Amino acid sequence: MTDAAVPTARPHRASLLADDARMKRRKAAETRFRLYGLSAIAVSLATLAIMLWTIFSDGVSAFYQAKLTFPVTLSSDLLDPMGNGNRDEMVKVTTVGYNKLLTRAFEAELAAKGIDTGELSNKDVNALISKDAAGDLRAMVLANPAVLDTTITAKMLAAGRIDGYLKGRVTMQTAERDGQISPEQLQFADRLIDAGILSSQWNWDFFTNPDASDQRPEAAGLGVAILGSLYLMILVAVMCVPVGVAASIYLEEFAPKNRWTDLIEVNISNLAAVPSIVYGILGLAIFINFMGFPQSSTLVGALVISLMVLPTIIIATRASIRAVPPSIRDAALGVGASKMQMVVHHVLPLAAPGILTGTILGLATALGETAPLLLIGMVAFVDNYPSAPVEGFLDPATALPVQVYGWAQRADPAFIERSSGAIIVLLAFLVVMNVAAIILRRKFERRW
Amino acid sequence: MDDMRIVERTVNTKASKISAKGVQVHYGATHALKDVDVEILENTVTAFIGPSGCGKSTFLRCLNRMNDTIPSCRVDGSITLDGENIYDPRVDPVRLRARVGMVFQKPNPFPKSIYDNVAYGPKIHGLARTKAELDEIVETSLRKAALWNEAKDRLASPGTGLSGGQQQRLCIARAIATSPEVLLMDEPCSALDPIATAQVEELIDELRASFSVVIVTHSMQQAARVSQKTAFFHLGNLVEYGETGQVFTTPQDPRTEAYITGRIG
Numbered sequence: 001m002t003d004a005a006v007p008t009a010r011p012h013r014a015s016l017l018a019d020d021a022r023m024k025r026r027k028a029a030e031t032r033f034r035l036y037g038l039s040a041i042a043v044s045l046a047t048l049a050i051m052l053w054t055i056f057s058d059g060v061s062a063f064y065q066a067k068l069t070f071p072v073t074l075s076s077d078l079l080d081p082m083g084n085g086n087r088d089e090m091v092k093v094t095t096v097g098y099n100k101l102l103t104r105a106f107e108a109e110l111a112a113k114g115i116d117t118g119e120l121s122n123k124d125v126n127a128l129i130s131k132d133a134a135g136d137l138r139a140m141v142l143a144n145p146a147v148l149d150t151t152i153t154a155k156m157l158a159a160g161r162i163d164g165y166l167k168g169r170v171t172m173q174t175a176e177r178d179g180q181i182s183p184e185q186l187q188f189a190d191r192l193i194d195a196g197i198l199s200s201q202w203n204w205d206f207f208t209n210p211d212a213s214d215q216r217p218e219a220a221g222l223g224v225a226i227l228g229s230l231y232l233m234i235l236v237a238v239m240c241v242p243v244g245v246a247a248s249i250y251l252e253e254f255a256p257k258n259r260w261t262d263l264i265e266v267n268i269s270n271l272a273a274v275p276s277i278v279y280g281i282l283g284l285a286i287f288i289n290f291m292g293f294p295q296s297s298t299l300v301g302a303l304v305i306s307l308m309v310l311p312t313i314i315i316a317t318r319a320s321i322r323a324v325p326p327s328i329r330d331a332a333l334g335v336g337a338s339k340m341q342m343v344v345h346h347v348l349p350l351a352a353p354g355i356l357t358g359t360i361l362g363l364a365t366a367l368g369e370t371a372p373l374l375l376i377g378m379v380a381f382v383d384n385y386p387s388a389p390v391e392g393f394l395d396p397a398t399a400l401p402v403q404v405y406g407w408a409q410r411a412d413p414a415f416i417e418r419s420s421g422a423i424i425v426l427l428a429f430l431v432v433m434n435v436a437a438i439i440l441r442r443k444f445e446r447r448w
Numbered sequence: 449m450d451d452m453r454i455v456e457r458t459v460n461t462k463a464s465k466i467s468a469k470g471v472q473v474h475y476g477a478t479h480a481l482k483d484v485d486v487e488i489l490e491n492t493v494t495a496f497i498g499p500s501g502c503g504k505s506t507f508l509r510c511l512n513r514m515n516d517t518i519p520s521c522r523v524d525g526s527i528t529l530d531g532e533n534i535y536d537p538r539v540d541p542v543r544l545r546a547r548v549g550m551v552f553q554k555p556n557p558f559p560k561s562i563y564d565n566v567a568y569g570p571k572i573h574g575l576a577r578t579k580a581e582l583d584e585i586v587e588t589s590l591r592k593a594a595l596w597n598e599a600k601d602r603l604a605s606p607g608t609g610l611s612g613g614q615q616q617r618l619c620i621a622r623a624i625a626t627s628p629e630v631l632l633m634d635e636p637c638s639a640l641d642p643i644a645t646a647q648v649e650e651l652i653d654e655l656r657a658s659f660s661v662v663i664v665t666h667s668m669q670q671a672a673r674v675s676q677k678t679a680f681f682h683l684g685n686l687v688e689y690g691e692t693g694q695v696f697t698t699p700q701d702p703r704t705e706a707y708i709t710g711r712i713g
């Protein structure tokens with residue numbers, strides 16, 4: 001470079017204040033690009049908003065339920081014929097007995113408040129009380145026999161059609177064509193509302209009740225599904241995290257790089273892309289038919305979902321292990337740490353936030369997964385709570401998304417409302433999990 | 449070369465600490481080191497110089513088997529530490545590395561506190577029985593690495609929050625905390641300012657009393673200032689190895705002369 005000709009740049013003396021044509025084109029392209037991005041975000045936000053709006057407008061009403069409030073005297077003549085408060089004897093009184101008590105109390109309240117029942121027969125009047133109410137009352141009395149011979153203010157579920165009337169789903173017009181309710185009953189319901197007996201109230205039972213039959217949508221709740229989903233999450237986390245992390249550490253840090261590990265790698269990526277229904281069939285064949293695990297149990301559901309999310313967790317974990325700078329590994333090995341010490345002391349703590357995010361995202365997928373659970377029978381109608389862990393993992397249960405699916409299948413529009421309500425609960429679960437992911441991530445992430 | 453102050457330290461005939469014979473290194477198909485013979489003496493600073501890519505780091509990493517971590521790397525020949533072959537299958541590289549410490553070119557403190565950085569080696573090798581002993585090791589190591597005054601009030605703050613030069617001294621402290629017998633330093637001053645460089649060089653000279661030090665450097669001045677022996681590498685060959693004064697004043701090989709006068713490299 002002694003005497004090589006230096007290319008003489010032609011001085012470019014345009015004003016800095018005015019853009020030339022090229023600059024204008026560049027700026028236009030930039031503006032357009034920004035607009036594309038903005039409109040993409042706008043479209044997705046709008047979709048989200050519409051989705052949330054439909055779900056909430058359909059589903060929020062599931063959290064409220066029409067209830068009849070009236071005093072009931074729990075006379076022991078009817079409920080405890082032996083008169084000794086012995087629970088074993090009291091069990092012999094069926095819901096029919098309780099129903100009699102309830103209808104009597106209801107009629108007495110109507111008479112006391114002087115509410116005109118019009119042309120309605122007693123049977124039509126009492127049809128306003130849910131068929132589930134007597135069972136509820138019986139469970140309450142059996143749980144606490146001390147209430148015998150006292151007068152309680154009972155808040156009894158109203159029939160599903162009455163609930164629908166309060167929520168605007170049932171009108172005078174539909175009632176005319178409806179075998180289960182008549183316009184006269186609705187007018188009577190109006191009078192009950194005015195008297196303060198019938199009202200819409202916050203419905204905790206929606207979160208705690210098990211599913212109910214087609215005739216009693218007002219009693220159907222998410223209790224079993226929430227419990228089932230919770231069990232599923234616990235089992236999936238317990239099964240996936242150790243296996244996934246151990247597999248990832250082995251593959252990243254210890255496995256030799258050869259054709260076998262390449263094959264494993266390809267397979268893991270492929271497994272992550274296998275449709276979930278395939279895992280359901282696999283689970284049905286292996287866990288239920290071959291290994292004989294109980295159908296519909298959360299254990300089988302968790303095994304199937306674990307198989308499904310394991311590849312995702314492994315991929316996320318490996319990526320975060322790989323992201324740990326090699327210089328840290330060198331540093332650890334350089335002071336004489338063994339490979340295991342290097343991994344446990346340095347690599348894992350640095351990879352933890354990534355592993356955690358991957359795991360929680362995997363669990364979130366698991367929470368929303370429906371198809372494989374349908375195949376292993378978790379869609380069955382389950383109205384008994386699974387017992388407490390560990391035995392409870394073998395009991396039949398259902399899961400939130402499956403319950404959504406199940407209710408959406410039913411004919412009565414009251415179940416559609418509950419289906420949307422279940423979606424809201426599911427979304428709430430997901431939000432809680434994602435917030436947990438963010439909080440844990442923040443906690444583990446060290447910015448140094 | 450006349451601006452260079454060559455240390456006229458007499459090298460007493462000393463026992464050999466590390467002896468490398470016929471070392472060949474391949475990275476896959478690349479032949480990175482060709483037939484290298486070097487004796488590293490006890491209580492001596494040995495400098496490796498040579499143009500970029502000539503294999504200095506590669507050779508350095510052979511001496512504590514850090515090359516084991518590179519799957520494609522193959523080392524042939526024999527390297528002995530105190531007469532024992534370090535590539536013997538019975539040798540656990542973990543124990544070797546406790547005796548042959550290393551400081552890397554890029555400062556790489558652990559994302560932990562300053563204290564934990566220095567204490568990590570002694571902890572995993574069980575060098576301290578009590579917390580007080582560990583504190584003492586941490587303090588002496590930091591003092592030796594000329595970092596104590598800057599770090600003593602912030603031992604609990606993250607090591608990665610230090611400046612580049614401080615981080616490198618922290619790494620030196622970490623390496624000497626396990627009291628190795630040999631300290632390998634790969635361009636330890638490339639991230640340091642002249643003052644910190646001078647401190648590290650002074651430190652290296654002090655370390656010589658207790659360890660053998662091997663230092664890779666691109667600065668001829670540095671090699672001349674701190675080392676007693678110098679090895680010149682070129683394209684994977686060990687071209688010349690001798691006493692520093694002799695290598696810099698009367699190089700035997702024309703390539704050495706060309707390099708130190710700035711004509712190749």
Ligand SMILES: Nc1ncnc2c1ncn2[C@@H]1O[C@H](COP(=O)(O)OP(=O)(O)OP(=O)(O)O)[C@@H](O)[C@H]1O
Pocket residue numbers: 475478480498499500501502503504505506507518520
């Ligand atoms: N991990 C590796 N894989 C493949 N080849 C490598 C690897 N590390 C080094 N090499 C090759 O080995 C040769 C010697 O590299 P080395 O890092 O020892 O050079 P160096 O003398 O330390 O250079 P510098 O002064 O730039 O640090 C180079 O040709 C390099 O490309």
Ligand SMILES: [Mg+2]
Pocket residue numbers: 504505506634
């Ligand atoms: Mg190098």
